[in-house]
Amino acid sequence: MPKSRSPFTMDCWNKAWIIHGHKLACRHCGAKQCPTTDEHPFRHTDTCEMSATGPRYPWKELNDLLKADLAETRRMLH
Numbered sequence: 001m002p003k004s005r006s007p008f009t010m011d012c013w014n015k016a017w018i019i020h021g022h023k024l025a026c027r028h029c030g031a032k033q034c035p036t037t038d039e040h041p042f043r044h045t046d047t048c049e050m051s052a053t054g055p056r057y058p059w060k061e062l063n064d065l066l067k068a069d070l071a072e073t074r075r076m077l078h
């Protein structure tokens with residue numbers, strides 16, 4: 001079975017984003033996004049260097065990372 005791995009790691013994600021209460025914030029500009037708007041690309045401030053890397057969906061990335069972690073954990077247990 002081919003193993004598809006996420007290009008992002010949890011360490012990578014943690015360097016760019018941080019959870020503030022129930023919102024997710026950019027570590028560079030402090031812009032925040034609610035989980036209820038995870039269908040929309042994250043909106044950085046105009047001056048944020050992260051905004052140059054294109055639209056991102058940090059909630060989806062986090063979700064994918066958590067799922068990948070879970071799959072990895074299950075694989076190790078069996």
Ligand SMILES: [Zn+2]
Nearest residue numbers: 026029044048
């Ligand atoms: Zn930002």
